[in-house]
Amino acid sequence: MAMETELTIIGAGLAGCEAALMAARLGVMVELWEMKPRHLTPAHNSPLLGELVCSNSLRSADPTSAVGLLKLEMSLMGSAVTRAAEATRVPAGKALAVDRERFAAVLDQAVRDEPCITIVNRRVERLPEHGPVILATGPLTDGPLAAELARLAGTDHLHFYDAIAPIVTAESVDMDHAFWADRYSDAPGDYLNCPLSQQEYAAFYAALTTAEQVPLRDFEKPKFFEGCLPIEVMAGRGEKTLLFGPMKPVGLTDPRTGQRPFAALQLRKEDAAGRLLNMVGFQTKLTHRAQLEVFRLIPALAHAEFVRLGSIHRNSFIDAPRVLRPDLRLKTAENILVAGQLSGVEGYVESSASGMLCGWLAAMGLLGQSPALPPPTTAMGALVHHLQDTASKHFQPMNVNFGLFSALEKRYPKKQRGRQYAKRALNDFLSWLESVGLTPAHRPPEL
Ligand SMILES: Cc1cc2nc3c(=O)[nH]c(=O)nc-3n(C[C@H](O)[C@H](O)[C@H](O)COP(=O)(O)OP(=O)(O)OC[C@H]3O[C@@H](n4cnc5c(N)ncnc54)[C@H](O)[C@@H]3O)c2cc1C
Structure with a gap:
């Protein structure tokens, strides 16, 4: 031709x-x-x-x-x-x-x-x-x-700018430690909530704030927008900060206990079929290895399959x-x-x-x-x-x-x-x- x-x-x-x-x-x-x-x-x-x-x-x-x-x-x-x-x-x-x-x-x-x-x-x-x-x-x-x-x-x-939160496969989430619900709603809901007890949160927090981070390159340094701060930066502001941010439990009732959990991660559907779930607000600069170690401390994610890990660049x-x-x-x-x-x-x-x-x-x-x-x-x-x-x-x-x-x-x-x-x-x-x-x-x- x-x-x-x-x-x-x-x-x-x-x-x-x-x-x-x-x-x-x-x-x-x-x-x-x-x-x-x-x-x-x-x-x-x-x-x-x-x-x-x-x-x-x-x-x-x-x-x-x-x-x-x-x-x-x-x-x-x-x-x-x-x-x-x-x-x-x-x-x-x-x-x-x-x-x-x-x-x-x-x-x-x-x-x-x-x-x-x-x-x-x-x-x-x-x-x-x-x-x-x-x-x-x-x-x-x-x-x-x-x-x-x-x-x-x-x-x-x-x-x-790309603030990427990790994504897990829905089938790898341990449903014995997770429940579907929207905040303040009794209907099944669009979010898969992963509750943590006070002790589980304390262990997660300790690991998160001491985990290894990826150093920023020169041209990446300036901008973390308040709206998409890395989870570890937010955690560094105080032990309770995440409980008012991405891990806030308000409006949620854990069906296993009938109580509000101490903390909760929310997973949101990433695709129409809901086979991939995004860890809402969990953008991070932790190293890949550290992410696997720290995020698997959340009981529902103990055996999670991560198809994408978080990053900010x-x-x-x-x-x-x-x-x-x-x-x-x-x-x-x-x-x-x-x-x-x-x-x-x-x-x-x-x-x-x-x-x-x-x-x-x-x-x-x-x-x-x-x-x-x-x-x-x-x-x-x-x-x-x-x-x-x-x-x-x-x-x-x-x-x-x-x-x-x-x-x-x-x-x-x-x-x-x-x-x-x-x-x-x-x-x-x-x-x-x-x-x-x-x-x-x-x-x-x-x-
Ligand atoms: C810092 C950084 C690290 C990355 N590391 C990895 C990694 O380790 N592994 C991985 O799989 N992916 C990585 N990526 C993501 C991505 O895979 C790469 O950026 C990849 O090179 C993208 O391919 P591309 O062809 O789209 O763009 P590029 O490979 O960046 O090619 C773009 C080309 O366009 C030219 N260009 C740009 N502007 C103009 C212009 N105005 N006029 C004329 N030419 C222009 C550039 O000189 C360049 O040659 C990284 C991205 C970044 C930013």
């Missing part, structure tokens, strides 16, 4: 590189605008495209884990990121970790070797009004370009369910697709996957086609589905996890669940590839 139409991609990070290579592979002439090497965000250091800004891990390599499965789908679709990762892999047990420098060098070279891609080194301040554009400037999009996006998305729908992202059309274009500017972390996915792998899909969608758009996206039984489809989940009132970026997939038709023991999700996903993903005329880049593995 030969094309004259051009696609402009802004930002040559993980999403931008994947998008450019995907579109170029389909014959599209791409201009890739990148502000490196003259301008660097506070997290980028290297002149190379496709830089990993922090950890060198692309997380689990196991295809029966959600992120392993996402990488498998990406590699079947011809991902340059998974190819670069495999080529620069370093030993890291079950994780796919890479030599960071070599990884970026391989990805950078792949983009430069592609004759359909022209790299333009410039810092973009305004979005092109015409012609297809993929915006992939990442979580540190700032300055005039962010202001421009805020104008198009609406200032209420562009977030600059600089992160620009749009309120995708409100701002994007189903085909990932801005409702207010149909020529612009938003890709990567800026679109509301979370993580290296997820950002890359989103870039691939946007590159493919943009190429299809140039051919006058608007094919179906992968179904939500697949990892890629589940990611997109999250961006389209209009039922979620408090949209937050999220790593891929099985809670985002369509539920399995029947219940399986925990140990078998990942494989069941993966088998169904692989089958459906291959069917989807075929339906849109893409040939798998390699033989799929046996799962």
Whole structure:
């Protein structure tokens, strides 16, 4: 297929590189605008495209884990990121970790070797009004370009800071220590309350206030808004502060005792089906290990499965369910697709996957086609589905996890669940590839 139409991609990070290579592979002439090497965000250091800004891990390599499965789908679709990762892999047990420098060098070279891609080194301040554009400037999009996006998305729908509370799976909450209720209501209620006795609270408080915290990076220091203080900062103000804040028990009656609990954590449904539950007000800067230790002291969470842990960091992202059309274009500017972390996915792998899909969608758009996206039984489809989940009132970026997939038709023991999700996903993903005329880049593995 030969094309004259051009696609402009802004930002040559993980999403931008994947998008450019995907579109170029389909014959599209791409201009890739990148502000490196003259301008660097506070997290980028290297002149190379496709830089990993922090950890060198692309997380689990196991295809029966959600992120392993996402990488498998990406590699079947011809991902340059998974190819670069495999080529620069370093030993890291079950994780796919890479030599960071070599990884970026391989990805950078792949983009430069592609004759359909022209790299333009410039810092973009305004979005092109015409012609297809993929915006992939990442979580540190700032300055005039962010202001421009805020104008198009609406200032209420562009977030600059991410205060993330942990999320647990509903089925892992110990219901002997939890009850559904809204405050001051006898009806069953929308919140799952996790009560603590005075002794349990004292132990939790002691652990919370002495737990290890992640040090803030320089560009993250200034802003904790009163409305979303880290739980440990709130606790540091006094032993009773949480009892008037996120752990207040007022308006709740524990059906086991008929009494008001001493303290209570509330869990709120994160998805329409209520399979994932958010720990309300528990945004935190504790280390991941400390979070698991401290939060499991809450009796209902003693054996909880955490699909996301809390964090607070600089992160620009749009309120995708409100701002994007189903085909990932801005409702207010149909020529612009938003890709990567800026679109509301979370993580290296997820950002890359989103870039691939946007590159493919943009190429299809140039051919006058608007094919179906992968179904939500697949990892890629589940990611997109999250961006389209209009039922979620408090949209937050999220790593891929099985809670985002369509539920399995029947219940399986925990140990078998990942494989069941993966088998169904692989089958459906291959069917989807075929339906849109893409040939798998390699033989799929046996799962
Ligand atoms: C500090 C920090 C640490 C993170 N650590 C991890 C981690 O360890 N693991 C993980 O999975 N995820 C991590 N993330 C989240 C996320 O996965 C990464 O940010 C990922 O790089 C996002 O990919 P992206 O392609 O969307 O954006 P990026 O990789 O950031 O790419 C954006 C590109 O756009 C360019 N750009 C920006 N503005 C302009 C402009 N105006 N004009 C032209 N070019 C521009 C940038 O130079 C950059 O090359 C982290 C995020 C941050 C902020």
